Amino acid sequence: MLNSISDVRDVLSTQQYIASDDISTALFLADRLGKPLLCEGPAGVGKTELAKSWAAANGRELIRLQCYEGLDETKALYEWEYAKQLLYTQLLRDKLGEVLGGASTLREAADRLAGEEEVFFSERFLLPRPLLKAITSEKPVVLLIDEIDRADAEFEAFLLEVLSDFQVSVPELGTLKAKHIPTVLLTSNNTRELSEALKRRCLFIFIDYPDLDAELRIVQLKVPGLAPKLARQAVEMVQRLRGLDLKKHPSVSETLDWARALVELNARSLDRETLDNTLSVLLKYESDLQRAKRAVQQSGERGGSGGRGDGGRGGRGDGGNDIGRIGGIDRIN
Numbered sequence: 212m213l214n215s216i217s218d219v220r221d222v223l224s225t226q227q228y229i230a231s232d233d234i235s236t237a238l239f240l241a242d243r244l245g246k247p248l249l250c251e252g253p254a255g256v257g258k259t260e261l262a263k264s265w266a267a268a269n270g271r272e273l274i275r276l277q278c279y280e281g282l283d284e285t286k287a288l289y290e291w292e293y294a295k296q297l298l299y300t301q302l303l304r305d306k307l308g309e310v311l312g313g314a315s316t317l318r319e320a321a322d323r324l325a326g327e328e329e330v331f332f333s334e335r336f337l338l339p340r341p342l343l344k345a346i347t348s349e350k351p352v353v354l355l356i357d358e359i360d361r362a363d364a365e366f367e368a369f370l371l372e373v374l375s376d377f378q379v380s381v382p383e384l385g386t387l388k389a390k391h392i393p394t395v396l397l398t399s400n401n402t403r404e405l406s407e408a409l410k411r412r413c414l415f416i417f418i419d420y421p422d423l424d425a426e427l428r429i430v431q432l433k434v435p436g437l438a439p440k441l442a443r444q445a446v447e448m449v450q451r452l453r454g455l456d457l458k459k460h461p462s463v464s465e466t467l468d469w470a471r472a473l474v475e476l477n478a479r480s481l482d483r484e485t486l487d488n489t490l491s492v493l494l495k496y497e498s499d500l501q502r503a504k505r506a507v508q509q510s511g512e513r514g515g516s517g518g519r520g521d522g523g524r525g526g527r528g529d530g531g532n533d534i535g536r537i538g539g540i541d542r543i544n
């Protein structure tokens with residue numbers, strides 16, 4: 212169905228996902244080569260959204276495994292539904308009594324019980340977790356292994372096994388083999404190095420903050436209520452803030468939140484007051500806020516002195532100091 216890289220870009224755009232050429236290329240190749248795609252990059256740049264959009268664009272169910280420290284096979288693959296097993300044994304107590312009743316010794320009773328074991332260790336009591344769900348699904352699915360860098364290295368090793376043959380051995384049931392090999396996307400926020408082995412198995416894409424044009428398109432798509440001129444100013448500001456040395460740069464999610472906030476506030480332009488009052492939607496550390504405000508102020512003063520010849524105090528507190536004159540903050544730290 213998808214014959215070219217531009218096809219990939221187009222189907223993603225039907226889901227309001229703006230894909231750069233390298234994202235479209237990586238996804239196209241992952242699809243063609245049948246390999247998992249590992250997407251690495253800072254938080255909030257659209258890694259998870261890419262998997263969601265890819266699944267929706269292909270009309271496939273998205274099965275998501277959210278990784279965290281301590282994640283293990285029972286939460287990722289399957290576990291036995293202990294409470295249900297217990298309930299069944301209680302409800303079936305009479306029947307069990309009949310089965311075990313004729314036994315003369317404890318050993319004989321245990322042997323008889325063991326003979327009934329498969330009743331309790333059957334698929335009826337198996338609780339499939341995301342990996343098993345993806346493997347046993349009747350239809351092809353997209354499997355998202357989200358934030359793999361949060362899981363432990365041991366889990367990564369286990370995951371490699373699953374990704375290499377898409378079959379799972381459940382001792383009580385035998386081997387469960389995938390009917391359809393799922394499309395696999397992994398994401399990582401790069402909080403730790405992933406293993407060479409995992410990287411070898413996957414195609415890799417680093418997703419960085421989008422450039423100005425791409426980010427503007429995202430904002431226009433997702434926050435259509437924001438006036439075009441203001442949208443451009445806002446995105447330019449975000450791009451400049453990313454040039455500052457901050458603890459945490461604003462991500463696309465924050466740009467979108469900010470754009471929505473500007474709509475809610477009926478902002479008409481990005482003047483100093485609006486900026487000061489809303490900067491905390493973009494920056495979540497006090498030190499970052501202070502630094503950004505300082506940078507905006509300094510460049511405002513510079514812009515003022517250069518542009519208006521008013522001795523360097525221009526714009527401060529006059530409420531009309533819009534982004535046009537605070538444009539140089541990327542060079543100030």
Ligand SMILES: Nc1ncnc2c1ncn2[C@@H]1O[C@H](COP(=O)(O)OP(=O)(O)O)[C@@H](O)[C@H]1O
Pocket residue numbers: 227228229230253254255256257258259260261398429463464467
């Ligand atoms: N290229 C893009 N096209 C459309 N929306 C995007 C894009 N990149 C990011 N977003 C939006 O940014 C937000 C954060 O994306 P998300 O996938 O949660 O980030 P990540 O998983 O990288 O931390 C989402 O609301 C998503 O819709």
Ligand SMILES: [Mg+2]
Pocket residue numbers: 255258259260357398
């Ligand atoms: Mg994510």
